[in-house]
Amino acid sequence: MGYPYSHDLEVNTLLSRHFGDEKARTLEGWKELGGYATLPRALEMEPGAITDVVKESGLRGRGGAGFPTGMKWSFMPQEPTGPHYLCCNADESEPGAFKDREILRWVPHLLIEGCLIAARAIRAQHVYIYVRGEFFPFSRLVTDAVVEAYEAGYAGENILGSGWNCDVTVHIGAGAYIAGEETGLMSSLMGGRAEPWIKPPFPAQAGVFGRPTTVNNVETLAAVPMIVAEGADWYRQWGTEKSPGTKLWCCSGHLVRPGTYELPMGIALKDVIYDVCGGAPNGKKIKAVIPGGSSTAMLTADELDCEGTYEGMAEAGSALGTASPIVMDEDTNIVRAMRRIAQFYAHESCGQCVQCREGTSWTAQLLHRIERGEGSLSDIDTLYHLCEQMTGRTICPLADSVVFPLRSSLDKFRDEYETLIRC
Amino acid sequence: MSDTTNHVTLTIDAVEVTVEAGTTVLQAAEHAGIVVPHYCYHPGIPSRPAQCRMCLVEIEGQPKLQPSCVFPAQDGMVVYTTSETAETARKSVIEFLLLNHPLDCPICDAAGQCMLQDYAFETGQLRSRYDEAKLVLGRDRVADDILYFGDRCIVCTRCVRFMEELAGDNALVVAQRGHKAYIDTFPGKDLDHAFRGNIVDVCPVGALVHEDFVFKARAWDMDSAPGICPGCSTGCNINIDVVENQIVRTKPRLNPDVNSYWMCDYGRRHLVMANRGVRTEAPLIRMDGELEPASWNEALTWIAGRLEGGDGAAVVSAGAANESLYYLRGLLSNLGIDDGTFRVEQGEEITLPGFPKLKLRADRAPNVTGAELHGFKRSDTLPDVPGGGVLMVLGDALAEAPADYGANAGFFLYVGSQLYPATANATAILPAASVPEMEGTFVNYEGRVQRFHQALRAPGVARPAWMSLSRLLEHLGVGEGVLDVRSAFQAMAAGTTGMEDLSWTGLGLRGELLSEVGQPAVAVE
Numbered sequence: 001m002g003y004p005y006s007h008d009l010e011v012n013t014l015l016s017r018h019f020g021d022e023k024a025r026t027l028e029g030w031k032e033l034g035g036y037a038t039l040p041r042a043l044e045m046e047p048g049a050i051t052d053v054v055k056e057s058g059l060r061g062r063g064g065a066g067f068p069t070g071m072k073w074s075f076m077p078q079e080p081t082g083p084h085y086l087c088c089n090a091d092e093s094e095p096g097a098f099k100d101r102e103i104l105r106w107v108p109h110l111l112i113e114g115c116l117i118a119a120r121a122i123r124a125q126h127v128y129i130y131v132r133g134e135f136f137p138f139s140r141l142v143t144d145a146v147v148e149a150y151e152a153g154y155a156g157e158n159i160l161g162s163g164w165n166c167d168v169t170v171h172i173g174a175g176a177y178i179a180g181e182e183t184g185l186m187s188s189l190m191g192g193r194a195e196p197w198i199k200p201p202f203p204a205q206a207g208v209f210g211r212p213t214t215v216n217n218v219e220t221l222a223a224v225p226m227i228v229a230e231g232a233d234w235y236r237q238w239g240t241e242k243s244p245g246t247k248l249w250c251c252s253g254h255l256v257r258p259g260t261y262e263l264p265m266g267i268a269l270k271d272v273i274y275d276v277c278g279g280a281p282n283g284k285k286i287k288a289v290i291p292g293g294s295s296t297a298m299l300t301a302d303e304l305d306c307e308g309t310y311e312g313m314a315e316a317g318s319a320l321g322t323a324s325p326i327v328m329d330e331d332t333n334i335v336r337a338m339r340r341i342a343q344f345y346a347h348e349s350c351g352q353c354v355q356c357r358e359g360t361s362w363t364a365q366l367l368h369r370i371e372r373g374e375g376s377l378s379d380i381d382t383l384y385h386l387c388e389q390m391t392g393r394t395i396c397p398l399a400d401s402v403v404f405p406l407r408s409s410l411d412k413f414r415d416e417y418e419t420l421i422r423c
Numbered sequence: 424m425s426d427t428t429n430h431v432t433l434t435i436d437a438v439e440v441t442v443e444a445g446t447t448v449l450q451a452a453e454h455a456g457i458v459v460p461h462y463c464y465h466p467g468i469p470s471r472p473a474q475c476r477m478c479l480v481e482i483e484g485q486p487k488l489q490p491s492c493v494f495p496a497q498d499g500m501v502v503y504t505t506s507e508t509a510e511t512a513r514k515s516v517i518e519f520l521l522l523n524h525p526l527d528c529p530i531c532d533a534a535g536q537c538m539l540q541d542y543a544f545e546t547g548q549l550r551s552r553y554d555e556a557k558l559v560l561g562r563d564r565v566a567d568d569i570l571y572f573g574d575r576c577i578v579c580t581r582c583v584r585f586m587e588e589l590a591g592d593n594a595l596v597v598a599q600r601g602h603k604a605y606i607d608t609f610p611g612k613d614l615d616h617a618f619r620g621n622i623v624d625v626c627p628v629g630a631l632v633h634e635d636f637v638f639k640a641r642a643w644d645m646d647s648a649p650g651i652c653p654g655c656s657t658g659c660n661i662n663i664d665v666v667e668n669q670i671v672r673t674k675p676r677l678n679p680d681v682n683s684y685w686m687c688d689y690g691r692r693h694l695v696m697a698n699r700g701v702r703t704e705a706p707l708i709r710m711d712g713e714l715e716p717a718s719w720n721e722a723l724t725w726i727a728g729r730l731e732g733g734d735g736a737a738v739v740s741a742g743a744a745n746e747s748l749y750y751l752r753g754l755l756s757n758l759g760i761d762d763g764t765f766r767v768e769q770g771e772e773i774t775l776p777g778f779p780k781l782k783l784r785a786d787r788a789p790n791v792t793g794a795e796l797h798g799f800k801r802s803d804t805l806p807d808v809p810g811g812g813v814l815m816v817l818g819d820a821l822a823e824a825p826a827d828y829g830a831n832a833g834f835f836l837y838v839g840s841q842l843y844p845a846t847a848n849a850t851a852i853l854p855a856a857s858v859p860e861m862e863g864t865f866v867n868y869e870g871r872v873q874r875f876h877q878a879l880r881a882p883g884v885a886r887p888a889w890m891s892l893s894r895l896l897e898h899l900g901v902g903e904g905v906l907d908v909r910s911a912f913q914a915m916a917a918g919t920t921g922m923e924d925l926s927w928t929g930l931g932l933r934g935e936l937l938s939e940v941g942q943p944a945v946a947v948e
Binding site: 176193197198346347348349350351352353354355357358359360361362365366369378382385389392393394395 | 471472473474475476477479486487488490493511512515516519520522523552553554555577578580597599600601602603604
């Protein structure tokens with residue numbers, strides 16, 4: 001599949017400008033395209049000044065939670081008493097999301113430059129790029145790029161003669177969804193099971209190896225070089241006041257043109273689905289959309305006129321998440337789709353918290369029974385009860401992740417459940 | 424509360440409680456006498472994963488329920504452990520835990536002492552809403568002597584964390600994940616640590632069971648007595664569980680100064696095996712060349728009439744109680760014998776890294792310090808018996824003695840609980856209660872005087888050695904026979920350096936250090 005996908009919207013592509021261009025993968029080619037121009041400038045800046053630019057740009061974490069990146073960096077101790085670490089979260093596992101892998105795959109040097117600038121800002125000596133285990137070809141590409149960066153003096157000791165040292169390590173995960181949760185990622189990075197830990201301690205207090213750590217998403221870090229280069233105001237020309245910049249949208253499901261699109265923040269969800277992606281194929285109507293990756297609440301076709309920002313999607317009763325709408329047309333069996341999602345989370349539950357360990361699996365089993373036509377109406381009550389008991393009761397939000405789509409599907413498509421139960 | 428700045432006052436279920444800053448809400452609740460149900464939290468295991476979600480409580484100002492095992496108590500905090508939200512959450516955790524639980528309480532060894540059973544009973548949920556097939560994990564042998572019942576396991580990971588954090592041996596892991604998670608040994612590793620037995624004690628349910636206890640006794644049929652492990656000179660505090668006058672298991676009893684919550688496997692097996700062998704059940708005196716049974720009065724009179732001072736030797740066991748040693752010393756003085764020796768079996772010293780004070784110590788006897796306090800000297804060999812002289816033996820000191828040992832003595836008195844080949848040479852034998860059959864005190868390696876209680880009935884007319892020796896002294900015209908342990912202890916303490924200030928009641932269940940700890944008989948580590 002080539003890039004960029006064509007669509008009718010006039011958009012300045014920032015992150016995705018060189019997607020599809022083989023040249024961008026090599027250091028030589030990347031430099032010709034203007035790469036590594038910001039790092040020398042960042043090396044002359046005070047760490048605090050870098051953080052300030054990112055803070056002013058309003059960049060928000062692209063991993064799904066949308067936490068202001070500059071603020072996250074400012075939580076790191078200003079006077080280091082020992083090593084600091086930066087973890088680049090490239091464990092993209094959310095069903096429906098496929099944006100980070102495009103950055104890893106096409107512009108690995110953009111990510112590395114972003115990582116180094118961010119490391120400079122948080123006074124880190126070591127960057128760990130935690131790549132999802134299944135991304136074999138991409139992790140190789142990133143590793144090759146890191147080797148090139150070391151050879152060219154962009155990473156390692158005395159970077160570009162500045163006297164500043166920073167190592168970059170590519171770490172390959174072993175295949176757990178929950179390694180994408182920041183504490184789970186750090187547990188895994190330290191050689192343990194990918195089991196999230198209860199906060200406090202927060203990563204900025206005691207993260208990897210007990211030291212202050214910042215965990216940032218790939219897409220967040222990839223946006224850093226251009227923000228530092230062009231300034232906060234430049235970045236704010238896209239998007240809204242609260243959600244500035246551009247966002248990679250991963251559109252999948254029943255669409256004419258599914259794919260990864262870089263779009264300015266604030267675009268209406270319906271425009272993404274109908275204009276950019278061409279709506280459902282074969283003239284079918286759309287029944288439901290899970291807008292932010294499988295862990296967000298479902299929207300019906302009537303609810304799609306909402307602003308594609310963190311705050312806009314929250315207002316619509318869902319979440320922007322990773323901006324990964326999964327579109328389901330009128331022929332979709334919602335119970336079956338929901339069962340498949342629940343099954344995923346049951347499979348991926350790390351098994352620490354009782355509500356999640358037993359609740360996700362029970363949910364999947366109940367849904368499976370209803371799907372087979374062996375359910376009873378009381379099962380719907382039980383599902384609601386499970387939603388209640390799995391929300392906000394656990395260490396990490398994995399249990400909540402199944403509740404959001406489940407509760408919304410029960411609320412909005414109860415008739416489908418009842419039809420399957422009664423037939 | 425002299426230092427108010429380091430204390431916080433909070434309200435838990437309408438009870439106001441003041442605790443040190445840094446205390447968790449769960450511990451603060453304990454101070455207030457409120458038990459917050461929990462599984463993964465164990466006071467002896469440092470880590471607090473807060474993963475069982477059983478101890479969730481409602482705290483004013485907190486949007487979500489908070490795990491009380493990690494949430495720090497703060498000044499002015501208002502906590503509800505039994506509010507509707509907290510109760511519902513707890514109820515739901517129990518429902519979740521029981522989804523795949525086999526409910527095999529009738530054959531489970533933890534029944535009656537099971538936190539899952541107790542809390543399930545409390546929540547009063549009679550029917551499960553779970554109609555699916557239960558997941559069956561079966562059982563596994565995780566160690567030579569420990570069985571793992573996977574279906575009963577609630578994956579609180581206490582056992583895994585005990586091995587990692589206390590034993591320093593990552594032999595156990597959680598295998599698989601999610602609802603399929605179970606406990607297993609790390610691939611290629613054996614669970615053979617010398618302290619592994621503690622994983623059975625920390626298990627809040629019946630998932631881990633000692634194989635030598637499995638299906639042996641019901642919790643409600645067991646009598647339990649606080650004892651001191653006689654396995655080595657550490658003197659771990661234990662509970663001895665007994666059914667029908669048989670020890671079925673020993674479990675560690677909390678003493679933060681000695682063994683914390685733990686004990687070693689050597690000690691665990693030691694007492695269960697202790698009462699094997701041929702027991703003395705009645706006094707025996709040598710009549711016409713044969714040892715014949717006699718009544719206590721008859722025997723004591725007979726012995727008192729024949730004992731004479733002069734040359735002699737004495738051997739004691741370093742497993743004998745202080746009180747017995749004291750009265751033996753009195754008897755020896757009366758006969759003009761000043762010395763006396765004991766032998767101590769030696770073994771490998773093994774430390775519990777997470778609580779380094781706890782070691783299986785090289786001296787495999789509980790009262791080495793006590794024996795030395797009473798003037799007995801450590802020796803590798805048995806003393807030579809002067810021909811025709813007196814030989815006094817207390818306790819199981821002759822277990823490995825040559826069969827003709829003591830045959831040349833003029834008078835050979837054996838006060839012990841078991842018969843050995845050499846005891847056949849005795850002139851008289853006074854049957855003694857073994858350690859679990861009597862009360863008394865030991866002094867451990869660091870000079871801590873500790874009481875042990877009686878767990879078993881002694882066979883026949885066997886009596887504690889201190890009782891029979893004091894009565895023998897009475898027959899010799901010295902003092903009065905002592906029939907209760909408190910008097911025996913007080914007499915002993917009054918006459919023993921370092922113990923003058925100790926009282927029987929004052930020792931309590933945790934013991935007290937000798938007053939001259941500066942110069943203990945055995946070097947303190």
